[in-house]
Amino acid sequence: MAKTKKTEEIFPARVERLGLASEKLVDAYRTMCKIRQFEYMADKLYAMGKVHGTMHLSAGQEAVAVGLSLAVHNDDYFINHHRGHGHFISKGADINLMMAEFLGKDTGYCHGRGGSMHIADFTSNNLGANGIVGGGIPHSVGVGLALQMQKRSEICITVFGDGASNEGVFHEALNMAALWTLPVLYVCENNKYGMSMDIERAAAKLPIAQRAEGYGMPWRYIDGNDLLEVYETMAWAEEHVRSGKGPVLVETQTYRYFGHSKSDRNLYRSKDEIEEWRTTRDPIMRFRGQLVEHGFLTTARADEVDQEALQVIEAAVAFSDASPEPDPSTVMEYVYA
């Protein structure tokens, strides 16, 4: 109860202090709903046998993607991990093209070459998801160098999971980014498990973000399921990075509801644990509760937004269903530029 009371006291004042218009809050809620619906639909399509490959779903982690996107600029560069659907949607990717790619269609972002794990939207400076854990982290050094050499104002946002923080390139990249004061915002999206490995069994010292100390880099460890908390921290971080003071590492504590991928039978965690996160810490329910409670949204309107989100996803499935498969004779296209 004490926790609820604190939230009640803080929310409207916090919204005001952060200068977030009510419209933006509703938009953020809408985007979170779209992500959740996309992930639910992905799971459903898989169950229906419509998905050829695997997928990594981010249901439960929506506040990280949306809070982050809300704080940075549209033209900032994004480097993403394999669980990237949410980040793509929040950065404004075309959901039809995402769904088509997920279903392997020629109309998809990658003409069916990439699938769920390699969606990329270079038109919105989204440099792609990566199937190799940690594989994208060190690209940030090059993107940061290029932006610095070209004297541009965009920054590079690099998102990775708790598991990736134990790859060597994490350390190499943070060292070099700090050494050269590169415009990179590192976001460690800690959803507690690297596949089945609990981060508590994988990291010698927590939080992960404190490793930034070793590189003289500012860091924060925050509740990644609290949208305003994510927004406020990312706004601070992006300002720091964009002003030329060098990189920042923010670790967001969150949780994924689905398994790592389709082969996951959740043998490494209890149903109670998943249920506890779903019922008491769900980022969407929490944010919706705050918006309704403080009059930013009526329950009826919130329900409508939920419904609209579902319709967007259903339309994307219809678009994909109507889309052609790539022609097998084009298999050699795009090997070389």
Added chain:
Amino acid sequence: MPEITYLEAIRQALWEEMKRDERVFIIGEDIGRYGGAFGVTHGMLDEFGPERIRETPISEPTIIAAAIGAALVGMRPVAEIMFMDFTLLTLDQIANQAAKMHYMFGGKATVPMVIRMPSGSGTGAAAQHSQSLETLLMHLPGLKVIVPSTPYDAKGLLLTAIRDPNPVCFIEHKLLYKSKGDVPEGEYSLPFGVADVKRTGKDLTVVTNGMMLTKTLNVVNKLTGEGMDIEVIDPRTLVPLDRETIINSVCKTGKLLVIHEACYTAGWAGEIIATVTGSRAFDYLDAPARRLTGKDCPIPYNRGLERAAVPQEEDIEAEIRSILQGVY
């Protein structure tokens, strides 16, 4: 035409292209004041400054990754990996990232970058600093694999590599750095996928490159005096590979020998032989297609052992004589 070394030719290509195109920069270890482990970038720090001669910590995977990231955002990076052996530290970035991005992102991403890497044995540097790993790179679609054998080719092919929109592995044999040859001043580029017929002949086709080309030409010059007429082909670029020139040559000579310093098993000689035997040239072969390669062992330290691990001129001579005498 001025005569300069292979090393100077590489530096000239880098220098001139950096003058012409401000998107080009070099990233690697000890490439600044030190001038690079072999001296290729000597003097470039003073000319271009530390931003474009970007010296890094000893973090090879992130050197390649930084080149990838910069290439994605419109730059034309040239990464220097101090020894080709160290590319093994970076294989995720080369193989899973750079080589595949254009394809797996459906043509949306381009990764124009060059990775320069000194290869080969003969310097007493032993097993971890002497490898010839070009076959490994050839097996990764999306990469181009270039092996210049002369100063002229080194400059012209490096220019093409820097301007290519794909990731290009540029393999420089360390023993060639001091070799000399005529190199035009100023700009010229050589196309990828075009082999160079170093000398024509009708008795035997020898396909080889890098340091082995130098050795082979020494042997062939000697054997020519004895009346043997040997055609020598330098593929220059292994990916893309000029298969047609090799096939045509074997149709003419009826005999094939492929020589490389890399190990025997699954080496690229097998690719050349399969190309020839699977083509119309099969009907013209009047001897078994042969290969002379490095042995299937790590490169040893001791001078005698090191020589024994890779083909030497006497081995090449013996092999050619055997083939022409019909002794296998």
